[in-house]
Amino acid sequence: MTTLNSSTLVLPTADGGTTRHVMHEAVDYPHHPAPFSSRTVLAAAHVVADTRADYQPGQEPPVDWEATVAFRQHLFSYGVGIAEAMDTSERGPGGLSWRQAQELIRLGVAAAREAGAAVVAGAGTDQLTAAAPALNQIVEAYLEQLEFVQAQGSAAVLRASHALVSVAQTADDYLSVYRDVLAKTDKPAIVHWLGTGFDPSLAGYWGHTDVLAAMDVVVQLARDNAEKLEGIKFSLLDHELEQEFRRRLPAGVKVFTGDDYGYTDLLLGDGEHHSHGLLGVLDPIAPIASAGFAALDAGDEAGFTETMNRSIPLAVKMFEAPADRYKVGTVFVAWLSGHQDHYRMVSGREGMRSLQHLTDLFVLTDELGLFPDPELAAHRMRLLLAAEGVE
Numbered sequence: 001m002t003t004l005n006s007s008t009l010v011l012p013t014a015d016g017g018t019t020r021h022v023m024h025e026a027v028d029y030p031h032h033p034a035p036f037s038s039r040t041v042l043a044a045a046h047v048v049a050d051t052r053a054d055y056q057p058g059q060e061p062p063v064d065w066e067a068t069v070a071f072r073q074h075l076f077s078y079g080v081g082i083a084e085a086m087d088t089s090e091r092g093p094g095g096l097s098w099r100q101a102q103e104l105i106r107l108g109v110a111a112a113r114e115a116g117a118a119v120v121a122g123a124g125t126d127q128l129t130a131a132a133p134a135l136n137q138i139v140e141a142y143l144e145q146l147e148f149v150q151a152q153g154s155a156a157v158l159r160a161s162h163a164l165v166s167v168a169q170t171a172d173d174y175l176s177v178y179r180d181v182l183a184k185t186d187k188p189a190i191v192h193w194l195g196t197g198f199d200p201s202l203a204g205y206w207g208h209t210d211v212l213a214a215m216d217v218v219v220q221l222a223r224d225n226a227e228k229l230e231g232i233k234f235s236l237l238d239h240e241l242e243q244e245f246r247r248r249l250p251a252g253v254k255v256f257t258g259d260d261y262g263y264t265d266l267l268l269g270d271g272e273h274h275s276h277g278l279l280g281v282l283d284p285i286a287p288i289a290s291a292g293f294a295a296l297d298a299g300d301e302a303g304f305t306e307t308m309n310r311s312i313p314l315a316v317k318m319f320e321a322p323a324d325r326y327k328v329g330t331v332f333v334a335w336l337s338g339h340q341d342h343y344r345m346v347s348g349r350e351g352m353r354s355l356q357h358l359t360d361l362f363v364l365t366d367e368l369g370l371f372p373d374p375e376l377a378a379h380r381m382r383l384l385l386a387a388e389g390v391e
Helices: 065-076 098-115 135-151 162-167 171-182 211-224 239-248 263-268 282-297 301-318 323-336 355-367 374-387
Strands: 008-012 018-022 041-044 081-084 119-123 155-158 189-194 229-235 254-257 276-279
Touching (some): 008 355, 008 374, 041 282, 065 098, 135 155, 135 162, 135 171, 211 229, 229 239, 239 254, 239 263, 263 276, 263 301, 276 282, 282 301, 282 323, 301 323, 355 374
Parallel strands (some): 041 081, 229 254
16 A cells, blocks of 8 residues: 655545646745736635534524634735625625624725735625515615715615516616616725626526627716716626727726636736736635736736736636636635634535546646645645545
């Protein structure tokens, strides 16, 4: 019987076999505590569950606020700001309540302010309980959350509303709701266009199932409210559509890419237009992304491209369909990296990815040298394999 050293693991393969994996050394990615000058860079960051607290289904899931803030400080140390209380934080049914999202926003914005980091925070309508609210009730729900976000000193990201898509009849319904909400912003806001690749229940958002017709509506929204907008977060996972969308927006309204499959070229741009970053994938890849954006700030476009492209295979694996399950990967990588003591999710959905998917994430993350302590990552991966019955 061969004895393996601490840097070598036997991992399962997709064909039912096994393979040996030798851990890579950690890469010393330089810290970069100041925000970047060439692009706005925001991570939609995950939340750390409190696994020791007792609670019952239907109750608010407990959160480890200290570990959650500590992870944000890790992001800030690499120049990556946060888009707080977005989808990665597991807001919604089975996850964070609006009350908990308020605490997350309060803590996250305060931590960002202390670090001098960029920050925005999600304002939506997830506190609504009525099955079919009126449009004015949806506006009021948005405004309640917007008021709280702004009271913390943050600009808002107007999150896609499940309540709105359930009752809106026409594109004008969307335009009127967003117009009324944007009228109350005291800082330019970001509007989130979230596609069905991330959330199939949002089909027909903006009053159209055809994406080009929907784009016409969002462009009109941007033109009518340009002075109230920082930008639009474009989460449709379509490279060419995002480029077309950028060309059509009025000057001064940014596009924040949500394309976690092909962000390098979109962030770099075509010489006339470029996207900014508001990405869930920045949660696990902050150190390598920091090196990329530092290169871009220095005018080294080739270095930016090479650095960011190295992270794409990990991103593609983490966000493979169904894309919304990427949140499992963010928590898993944070656990392996030593940022938290477990890989339980706030919503309890950590079992929604296969062991093989997690194994592939482990290998891809290690190949990038992103584990600060490779021995700890290997130890924790062995614990997972043993718990899953893999000897």
